[in-house]
Amino acid sequence: MKTAIIYYSKKGTTQKVAKIISEKLDSKEEMFDLKNKSNLDINSYDRIIIGTPIYAGNSNNKVKKFIASNLNHLLNKEIGLYICGMEKEEEKQREELERAYPKELIDKAKSKQFLGGEFLFENMNFFEKMIIKKIAKTDKSISEINHQNIDRFVQELSL
Ligand SMILES: Cc1cc2nc3c(=O)[nH]c(=O)nc-3n(C[C@H](O)[C@H](O)[C@H](O)COP(=O)(O)O)c2cc1C
DSSP, X not given: OEEEEEEOOSSSHHHHHHHHXXXXXXXXXXXXXXXXXXXXXXXXXXXXXXXXXXXXTBOOHHHHHHHHHHHHHHTTSEEEEEEEOOOOOHHHHHHHHHHHSXXXXXXXXXXXEEOEEEEOGGGOOHHHHHHHHHHHSOOSOEXXXXXXXXXXXXXXXXX
């Protein structure tokens, strides 16, 4: 099974998670960062995994555009969907996931998961630091990548 992991990562965490998934999957994977390439040819892949970070409740525009221009094609593939974010409430995590991807793609997905995230102060600009200091009530970087959900994601994809 040939797998493409396609993601956008503003600060590096969604990419980090893509690499962890790739190491855990028992298949041949290629990773594509939509920051560098937006017109991907997904023809030769059997399985497509898509990842996006969530900022202010929303997924990344390049991910949205990639999905919109490949939706019919994607619906014929095996699909895994994940989001990275720091939202703590499960209900809100679910809402973020449902907002991030089209319903028909979510329905088609073998697995869909909220995989946690990181606040990396060293990578933030002045305004981001101000916002996150207020929300997280700290100015220390925090990593809350959800390794349990990553394992669940990989397991469900491998069924
Ligand atoms: C300004 C800002 C806004 C954010 N808004 C949200 C949010 O609405 N929901 C959420 O779950 N995470 C939010 N996050 C957390 C990011 O999703 C998290 O830092 C993620 O790991 C970023 O992934 P990336 O490094 O691949 O860009 C926010 C982070 C920043 C800096």
